[in-house]
Amino acid sequence: MVKLFISGFGTVGQGFVEVLGRRVDFFENRYGEQPIVVGIMDSKTVVTDPKGIDVGAAVAKKLETGSVGTEKYTDSVKALDSVDYDILIEVSPTNIKTGGVGLVNITHALECGKDVITVNKGPLALKFQELITLARKNGCKFRFEGTVGGAMPIINLCHENLKGEKISSIRGIFNGTCNYILSKMDKGQPFEQALKEAQQLGYAETDPTNDVEGYDAATKVVILANSVFGRNVTFDDVKITGIRGITTDAIDQAAAHNMVIRLIGEISDTRLEVAPRLIPVGHPLSIAGTLNIAQIDADLAGPITINGHGAGKIETASAILSDLIAIMDMRY
Amino acid sequence: MVKLFISGFGTVGQGFVEVLGRRVDFFENRYGEQPIVVGIMDSKTVVTDPKGIDVGAAVAKKLETGSVGTEKYTDSVKALDSVDYDILIEVSPTNIKTGGVGLVNITHALECGKDVITVNKGPLALKFQELITLARKNGCKFRFEGTVGGAMPIINLCHENLKGEKISSIRGIFNGTCNYILSKMDKGQPFEQALKEAQQLGYAETDPTNDVEGYDAATKVVILANSVFGRNVTFDDVKITGIRGITTDAIDQAAAHNMVIRLIGEISDTRLEVAPRLIPVGHPLSIAGTLNIAQIDADLAGPITINGHGAGKIETASAILSDLIAIMDMRY
Numbered sequence: 001m002v003k004l005f006i007s008g009f010g011t012v013g014q015g016f017v018e019v020l021g022r023r024v025d026f027f028e029n030r031y032g033e034q035p036i037v038v039g040i041m042d043s044k045t046v047v048t049d050p051k052g053i054d055v056g057a058a059v060a061k062k063l064e065t066g067s068v069g070t071e072k073y074t075d076s077v078k079a080l081d082s083v084d085y086d087i088l089i090e091v092s093p094t095n096i097k098t099g100g101v102g103l104v105n106i107t108h109a110l111e112c113g114k115d116v117i118t119v120n121k122g123p124l125a126l127k128f129q130e131l132i133t134l135a136r137k138n139g140c141k142f143r144f145e146g147t148v149g150g151a152m153p154i155i156n157l158c159h160e161n162l163k164g165e166k167i168s169s170i171r172g173i174f175n176g177t178c179n180y181i182l183s184k185m186d187k188g189q190p191f192e193q194a195l196k197e198a199q200q201l202g203y204a205e206t207d208p209t210n211d212v213e214g215y216d217a218a219t220k221v222v223i224l225a226n227s228v229f230g231r232n233v234t235f236d237d238v239k240i241t242g243i244r245g246i247t248t249d250a251i252d253q254a255a256a257h258n259m260v261i262r263l264i265g266e267i268s269d270t271r272l273e274v275a276p277r278l279i280p281v282g283h284p285l286s287i288a289g290t291l292n293i294a295q296i297d298a299d300l301a302g303p304i305t306i307n308g309h310g311a312g313k314i315e316t317a318s319a320i321l322s323d324l325i326a327i328m329d330m331r332y
Numbered sequence: 333m334v335k336l337f338i339s340g341f342g343t344v345g346q347g348f349v350e351v352l353g354r355r356v357d358f359f360e361n362r363y364g365e366q367p368i369v370v371g372i373m374d375s376k377t378v379v380t381d382p383k384g385i386d387v388g389a390a391v392a393k394k395l396e397t398g399s400v401g402t403e404k405y406t407d408s409v410k411a412l413d414s415v416d417y418d419i420l421i422e423v424s425p426t427n428i429k430t431g432g433v434g435l436v437n438i439t440h441a442l443e444c445g446k447d448v449i450t451v452n453k454g455p456l457a458l459k460f461q462e463l464i465t466l467a468r469k470n471g472c473k474f475r476f477e478g479t480v481g482g483a484m485p486i487i488n489l490c491h492e493n494l495k496g497e498k499i500s501s502i503r504g505i506f507n508g509t510c511n512y513i514l515s516k517m518d519k520g521q522p523f524e525q526a527l528k529e530a531q532q533l534g535y536a537e538t539d540p541t542n543d544v545e546g547y548d549a550a551t552k553v554v555i556l557a558n559s560v561f562g563r564n565v566t567f568d569d570v571k572i573t574g575i576r577g578i579t580t581d582a583i584d585q586a587a588a589h590n591m592v593i594r595l596i597g598e599i600s601d602t603r604l605e606v607a608p609r610l611i612p613v614g615h616p617l618s619i620a621g622t623l624n625i626a627q628i629d630a631d632l633a634g635p636i637t638i639n640g641h642g643a644g645k646i647e648t649a650s651a652i653l654s655d656l657i658a659i660m661d662m663r664y
Binding site: 152162186291306317324 | 636
């Protein structure tokens with residue numbers, strides 16, 4: 001039986017337990033039993049049960065009281081150590097400056113020889129090589145499909161389906177908020193109006209800096225550079241230009257040449273960049289709306305492009321599920 | 333050591349041995365040795381060597397003399413049986429009416445307990461269930477990524493990365509020739525002129541029936557329906573409309589509503605169809621040019637779209653390579 005500890009119980013953590021509930025038949029058919037959740041921790045409280053937590057009740061308690069547990073903790077590492085688990089599901093809020101509690105939790109779990117699945121970008125954008133080295137040293141599985149492009153299976157696609165290819169570059173749209181804004185600007189809206197609309201729809205936060213300045217896209221560029229290209233880079237190595245400076249005039253000029261402007265993240269042997277680019281209409285990267293997309297240049301297959309929802313409660317949880325199945329397949 | 337028999341030595345067969353040559357380091361690093369080719373057969377001749385054929389010399393002989401071997405065969409099954417091999421690489425020309433020699437070869441190899449990799453659509457569009465049942469009964473690996481979308485990894489994506497998803501539909505562009513023609517029509521060319529240009533560029537054959545009538549796309553729809561959806565259908569179950577009837581007037585009307593016309597293959601629980609459809613500009617399926625594309629509707633991940641080169645010597649061979657690696661990973 002596989003025992004899970006979930007650290008972080010916001011939208012994605014709750015989405016993940018919902019997904020577990022929707023895949024009871026799948027787990028039964030594939031493994032003859034269910035994975036159980038033996039620990040859940042939010043920012044202040046923790047609940048554990050070595051026999052398995054009633055996750056429906058945990059979600060209800062979280063929604064009612066704002067806390068998943070009744071027991072407050074001061075040290076997340078001690079909270080993790082308070083129950084025996086096999087896989088840490090790290091879905092606490094991203095901190096791209098320090099890595100936050102997510103970095104602490106992932107590091108500790110790997111040090112204890114646990115497998116880790118995360119969608120938390122901060123720790124990977126800052127300490128990828130340290131974490132992957134620690135995982136290898138301790139024989140742990142460490143998977144993070146959901147950190148780039150949410151439900152879009154880009155990392156596992158490169159590692160599994162394309163493992164015989166030499167990948168020379170990946171270019172993509174890694175921030176759905178910016179793409180929504182640029183798609184609205186295609187239709188004549190100025191930047192500030194499109195941003196406001198994105199905020200009203202919940203796509204952009206009140207402080208949109210992380211998105212519109214390209215910082216969020218840059219974290220994904222770092223993760224792909226390290227995981228797919230075997231580089232050893234961090235956030236500071238990415239050359240970043242956001243979309244604030246894009247004028248309606250620039251959009252019009254692009255349109256006159258049958259082009260659109262898109263915020264493209266690019267990883268290659270010589271380039272590590274997030275910047276607005278001109279893309280011909282009809283090109284895969286000219287996609288409109290909130291989708292994420294990545295174009296992989298492979299030496300034999302040629303360009304392969306994949307897109308999907310870059311965010312969302314169940315969509316992001318689906319990436320965790322795919323990583324969980326991959327790990328469980330190796331255990332059963 | 334893995335021993336390969338290649339049946340069919342046209343563009344794709346030759347592309348595959350070129351790919352083997354380009355992955356010597358890869359095989360060395362991953363398995364400590366190379367797969368060897370112990371048999372190659374074209375439409376009339378066969379060459380075998382249990383110690384491994386010099387494939388460079390085989391390609392040279394084929395290009396010089398038109399035949400890969402000096403020994404003529406009358407029965408492809410006997411030719412297959414003339415040497416011990418582990419995996420059949422079936423890349424003979426597609427016959428979507430009878431399955432042709434490809435069907436004979438695949439059936440025989442599976443009956444003999446051999447693993448099979450093919451890019452030959454005919455046998456799978458006609459006899460999928462029989463072949464997959466035979467493979468299971470005899471414990472053979474049977475892989476066919478390259479039959480749909482060439483280098484675009486759609487089948488393995490659904491079977492591996494998305495194995496935890498319930499897929500409700502796949503809609504896609506499965507014929508690059510039609511998409512090239514429709515993309516040219518977007519720019520004002522009438523059908524006949526666009527077809528002529530596609531023929532001059534080698535995208536369309538002298539008799540373009542298979543492509544423009546939608547038959548080729550329909551074979552891919554059948555293969556996806558059987559392999560991804562577990563259906564039991566054949567070519568005759570697909571409702572097919574081609575692109576011959578599309579007028580410049582229809583294209584103009586679509587454009588006036590910011591739409592394009594694309595030949596879409598669709599598989600769902602209730603639908604098995606190839607037909608021209610209106611697609612909004614900016615939608616992933618509005619893609620221009622010769623690419624293939626598929627949009628997968630998954631219940632958790634939402635829509636995931638993938639595209640890549642649907643044809644080409646090395647591109648198609650890259651799909652065989654990915655299947656070969658998957659089988660070799662299980663053997664080593």
